[in-house]
Amino acid sequence: MSFPTAIRAGLQGSTPAFGFWLTLPSSGLAKTILHGASGSATRFSWVLVDAEHGLISDQHYYELNNAIGHENASPIIRVPWAEEWMIKRALDSGAHGIMTPMCHSEADATKIVKYTRYPPQGTRGYGPMFATHSLPGVNPGPEYDDQANASLTVCVQIESRSGVENVEKIAAVDGIDVLFIGPFDLAKQMNVTRGGEEHEAAIQRILSAAHNAGKKAAIFCTDGSDARNRAQQGFDMISVNTDVGVIRTGMLNELKTATGEGVQASSRQGY
Numbered sequence: 001m002s003f004p005t006a007i008r009a010g011l012q013g014s015t016p017a018f019g020f021w022l023t024l025p026s027s028g029l030a031k032t033i034l035h036g037a038s039g040s041a042t043r044f045s046w047v048l049v050d051a052e053h054g055l056i057s058d059q060h061y062y063e064l065n066n067a068i069g070h071e072n073a074s075p076i077i078r079v080p081w082a083e084e085w086m087i088k089r090a091l092d093s094g095a096h097g098i099m100t101p102m103c104h105s106e107a108d109a110t111k112i113v114k115y116t117r118y119p120p121q122g123t124r125g126y127g128p129m130f131a132t133h134s135l136p137g138v139n140p141g142p143e144y145d146d147q148a149n150a151s152l153t154v155c156v157q158i159e160s161r162s163g164v165e166n167v168e169k170i171a172a173v174d175g176i177d178v179l180f181i182g183p184f185d186l187a188k189q190m191n192v193t194r195g196g197e198e199h200e201a202a203i204q205r206i207l208s209a210a211h212n213a214g215k216k217a218a219i220f221c222t223d224g225s226d227a228r229n230r231a232q233q234g235f236d237m238i239s240v241n242t243d244v245g246v247i248r249t250g251m252l253n254e255l256k257t258a259t260g261e262g263v264q265a266s267s268r269q270g271y
């Protein structure tokens with residue numbers, strides 16, 4: 001059995017689950033983006049809370065998880081590294097799922113799954129006193145305890161040459177839900193041109209490996225056009241931009257409009 005989350009529902013839909021990157025530790029900013037009518041038939045179903053490269057640390061997790069979770073979206077925390085204690089802290093604070101950077105091998109993926117699961121399936125320590133606060137309708141105690149293993153979403157980032165070389169084995173690991181591509185790191189780690197032929201071939205291999213294993217494929221995008229292109233390619237979970245990318249671009253565009261200088265193209269900040 002499992003309890004519902006927005007990301008689980010989004011990944012089961014007929015259209016991609018769209019989300020965005022939150023790098024600033026601001027629940028007000030997250031709720032400003034998520035709250036109320038979106039002006040579109042589609043809403044964001046998840047928010048990546050970036051504790052790897054953003055300004056967010058685990059002292060911010062609880063407030064951010066609650067702000068996002070109560071707007072019918074799922075907080076997914078990207079921990080700094082695939083350490084057991086880091087994953088435990090993220091889940092105990094109410095994350096609906098975790099993302100780990102630099103998954104290079106089947107062994108890495110197997111370890112990550114173990115860290116997210118209560119025994120006997122895994123080694124997650126018990127202490128979810130605050131975990132249900134971001135899950136409206138889920139009661140503390142057995143309702144969370146007995147269903148957490150089947151309900152929380154596990155995403156691993158494929159962003160290295162070894163990760164690509166081992167991607168079919170990584171995708172086959174039971175308990176991995178999503179293979180998430182970090183295109184910037186992938187290009188740097190492979191020492192190839194981002195957007196070039198070898199880079200794109202690696203992205204398509206990851207997409208195919210995920211789907212062939214019955215898993216979901218996800219990718220970071222730099223703007224709505226990039227996201228639309230990846231949706232048409234069949235990606236299941238797509239980040240459309242970052243908070244800082246949109247804020248900076250939006251403010252500078254308004255300044256250019258005010259001064260009569262025209263409007264710049266979308267900022268391509270990403271991780």
